[in-house]
Amino acid sequence: MRKSHPVRRVVLATAATVSGVVLMLSLKPSSDPASAQAGGTIPQQTAAAQESAQGGAGAAAGGAVTGDVVQTQYGPVQVRITVSGNKITKAEAVQAPKGGESDQKTALSVPKLNEAVVAKQSPKIDTVSGATYTSEGYKKSLQSAIDKANAAAPAQPSAQPSQPAGGGGGAAAAKTVTGAVSQTQYGPVQVRITVSGGKVTKAEAVQAPKGGTSDQKTALSIPKLNQEAVAAGSADIDSVSGATYTSEGYKKSLQSALDQAGG
DSSP states (O other), X not given: OOOOOHHHXXXXXXXXXXXXXXXXXXXXXXXXXXXXXXXXOOOHHHHHHHHHHHSGGGGGGGSEEEOOOEEETTEEEEEEEEEETTEEEEEEEEEOOOSTHHHHXXXXXXXXXXXXXXXXXXXXXXXXXXXXXXXXXXXXXXXXXXXXHHHXXXXXXXXXXXXXXXSOGGGGGOEEEEOOOEEETTEEEEEEEEEETTEEEEEEEEEOOOSTHHHHHHHHHHHHHHHHHHHHSSSOOOOOTTOHHHHHHHHHHHHHHHXXXXX
């Protein structure tokens, strides 16, 4: 029987150790995150963070706001506005009636409506003749977009210092102004407005004609006039049919309140 030589056993053991070290070195880099980035592989978490920084939820504060879809007799209408520096810089219809005569009416009305929005900075724009349904749907979607933009706006001016006034915090920026009494054929009309951030946020009639048929006319007209005053932000609002005297008195008192508030 042949005996194993001691030198041979040493050689074999050394070879096994070297093989093990080489194997460990070849496996280690695959789990090293630093080497993965150096090779151009970016983890999913980092890619998601970059996408979030470029847009996503934060982008809404920087411009485009899309209103709700409004269904009309001839098809859906949806408006998108771009806001910059608290002003509407662009308006466009992302949906409008199509097909047949609707193509002509849309081509006629939408550009005019877009221009009117930027010019007036308000949903109080004229209906385009011959495209009544499209115009009404446009204005409703526009109002929705403006409401969304206004709802998002208060988050930005938090860094502004509070103004010294009777209230505290953000309430200090709001002020209430009551217009002069306007005498009408059926009684006095007087309007009070609340202004915040340079906008009319609330309008109400503290005086209005009463008694007999005046009660019905006042109940019919005042809520509409209040809404119109807030939407338009001016006294350039329509008179309510059937309540002309009350409407005219309301607008005069409203203009007086706006003048006191600084326009």
